[in-house]
Amino acid sequence: MTAEPPLVGGRYRLDSRIAVGGMGAVWQAEDTVLHREVAVKLLKPELADNATFRARFLAEARHAAVLDHPGIARVYDFGDSGTGSTGADQEHRPFLVMELIHGQSLSDQVGQGRTLPPADAARIVALAADAVQAAHDQGIVHRDIKPANLLVTDAGEVKITDFGIAKAVGAVPITDTGMVVGTPHYLSPEQAAGKEVTGASDVYALGVVLYEALAGVRPFDRDSPVATALAHLHDAPPPLPTGVPDGLRAITGQAMAKAPADRQRSAAELAHQLRYGPGTLAGGLPAAAVGGGAAAAGVPPTSTLPNEPVAGQDGRPWWQRSGLLLAALALLLLLGGAFGLAGLLGSGDDPQRSANDPTGASSTTTESPEPTPQPDPTSDPATQDTTTDVTTTETTTTQTTTEPPGVEVVATDYVGREWKDVENQLEALGLQPEKVDLDESTVASDPALSELVGSLDPEQVKEAVLTISPTGAVEPDSEVTVGVYELSKDAPEDPGNAGGEGDDKPDKPEPDKPEPDKGGGKP
Template sequence: MEMIGRLVGGRYRIIAPLGEGGMATIWRALDEQLDREVAVKLLRPQYGSDAGFAARFRQEARSAGSLSHPNIVSVFDYGTDPTDDNQYIVMELVEGDNLSTVLHERGSLSTEDSVRVAIAIASALEAAHRRGIVHRDVKPGNILITDEGDVKVTDFGIARAVSEASMTVTGTTLGSVHYFSPEQARGDEVTGASDVYSLGIVLYEMLTGRRPFEGDSAAGVALRRLNEDPLPPSTYKPVPAGLSAIIMRALERDPARRFPDAGSLAEALRVWRRNPDEPAPLGAAGSAGVAGARGVAGAAALAATEAAATVPTSGDPTVYVPPRVARPSDRAVAGRPPYRAAPQRRRGQPWWIWLLVLLALILLGTIGFLASQILGGLGSGATTTPAVAAVDLPNWVGKPIAEVRRSADSLGITLNPSQVASEKPVGTVIGMAPPAGTQVHKGSSVAVQVSSGPQMVSVPPLIGQTTDQANQTLQSAGLTLGTVTPEASGADKGTVIRSVPPAGDVVAKGSPVSVVVSSGPTPTPSPTPTPSPTPSPTLRPTPSPSPSTAPPTP
């Protein structure tokens, strides 16, 4: 259908294309009622046939329309176009480029620009989180940079409506999976901490020109995110140690160890921007990030960083408010009291007193050494070297890695964990070497295998395939065919019109995938002909008797 000049919703006249994505096309349009230009996002036709999605879309658009913030693209209107039943949303028209285009053209941004953009994004997310709205799809394509350099976040709520629609939009999934949080990849509950993770990846990319996890497929990227910690951004480009630590905390795999919401992340970035030469004030939750930055900042920065603040590791995560970090001139270093000038030595001290003290120390040291040699050789006649204490390894298989770490620390053993796909619960130790019962010395290293959960695979596209074809496709991907539900549709009869979960979602290997199959268009009942009224029988008039003819008179 020709779009230019088309009237959407009886009000918005399409002027020119602005862009397109996996789930929608975006158009410049004229609001003929208010005589202003707007952006109209038309969702792709496959969404129009799902009544449940339409209801969710309206609810999410209504929620997004309630947000008012200078860094959020305003939503003006939404609805269903009667011409083709497509869902549309009308937004503020932003003149500029999205961040994805900017990064494609420039590769990366300066530290100053990256932090400025990240703070603006975090401020927008903070406003949404306060209203209970999670974006769910924070990525450069949803970050707009105006011609004046202002930052605006778009598409609030739409990702949730799409994710719950049980529809297949492969392009959207592949484009977004690079920024998904681990809990999104697993299908777990999504909170504000998920947006924090996604923003951490965006900031990482702005600074380095690359994402922390790359792969040939959505499944490959998701698997790396579930099983690996990212390398610090300073691995690829010079990034200040404090800023690197903030990013690494945002990218913690465990949501409880991240900044709990975007407001906390924004505040951490503001504090760092005011004092960029000081270590980031992160506590236990950020220790991984600090360790990653050790090569840049050095051991002194690490010690000051870890001592600056403490974040509880149990219970509800507290909102992170970075404390002020004292400058080197007024803070204690490595637990020592602040530096004070040594008192002046009194002049005129006799030199021979110092000589006597030195001789006394030498004498005491000699006596102590001889005593230890004599006592150590009693009963054996020889000097022996004390043996290093040995311990029997407990059986850690089947126990949570957190419990195993505590046990290892108490025994003075160093753990060397590795992630392995397994049907066992995530975080459970499934193997150890040396095995349980082995006697090892304190300080020894023990390798443990930790379950990362079942092997994950990506749901393949199934739309348009017959049931048999879909079954074969799923088997090739390591999945099984679940329930098959017929539904009236304009698609070819017997072909898949959607799958649950949708294509691109990452699920455990062997999981069932249900499909909805077209049963053909809804039959239109033929109109029942209205019977014509039965005519009443025609009453024929009884003929009047003819008058008798009188016989002629003779």
């Protein structure tokens, strides 16, 4: 007689593991009480006694539970696996029960050379921005928007997951003061500098996601997490491919502006621009006519912008229709830089944009674009113009969801930790870690690595992991190269700060601890 599978929390039967990550694993499960499919996320046994990770796990449950939006994965239950569980698993591990999402993460569709058609990229990021705005309306900043946390369903909808490091405005932080949280590749400049995180930080991350979907690569991908974070703070992103429409290029550039005040004023405004075009707000008014700058000092207020599809009634996206050219040109002139004038004029220069340029604001105000076409009120906006986009997304999902899930390797889960611990964790994930010893000259020649080594305590870490490659979705049984430096040696002098600490240097970002795993289908 076959024994019944164990029940977690006395009611959830684990059927198959969907994915694994730095904090735990997500399982497809059955709620034996309500007889429905659910996703159960279990914290790793080795982290179950860690107060910080238990607090993040509970924070994820509470944040998601108060958000009622179709673009945010719903949370059904939270508990301890050792309470009421049956079978062999009696360990006290926190678990989170969410809706089961049939689809795949955006990270399975973009990056590493893979791109989306501009219309699909704009539609998906617009839907994600809608959900981000819903969180902002409740005073919650996500702080870790990235493709792995955006799940695209089989029906073409978008669900945001993983509120483990989200921050409620005014709440006591879970992390230490000044600690940088989030994934370096999608980190806003203010996060990299250790400054206050607001809704504008999520807008920046959405801009980076849009960039990656259009370019097929991340805008900043340096050799170490510290170097990547500093690139967000100081460097201009490479120009987008020439095939990206100018208006979409301008929207992406504005979302990725270094100063929060130069970005879209809210996630809702970003979503609206992706649907209507740059330089417009509800009703087709130019953005500068309503007021410049961004509400970056706090979470933006509730927006009433409509949820129109990217494509118009003629089935074409807004950048293929007349009437928005003046708005696009006005915003391009206002932005300049790699995303604006370089894409329009073919120039390789990178002029800096002034946040208070009255000339740019004036030109936008006086040269108002023609009103943007409004959806037909007699037709259903949910089916009016989205046929092409949904079909494309469904086709992509059909081709990829049958593949076995890869292992998500995030550099910040491992950098700065003891080599043996990292080796054991990677092997537990089904990967083959390959140790590469880094000598003093290698570390000394890289300011980012030198800075990282200087931040580590030799009493706590003997053989420190400084680099790991590849990252992202990695096939099981793949070899992962891990760069290791022995801290018992004399730490190399930081060549960029040989004379002591400089007053004008930004606070260095600290390597993040293991990143919260993806929910509702991705850990």
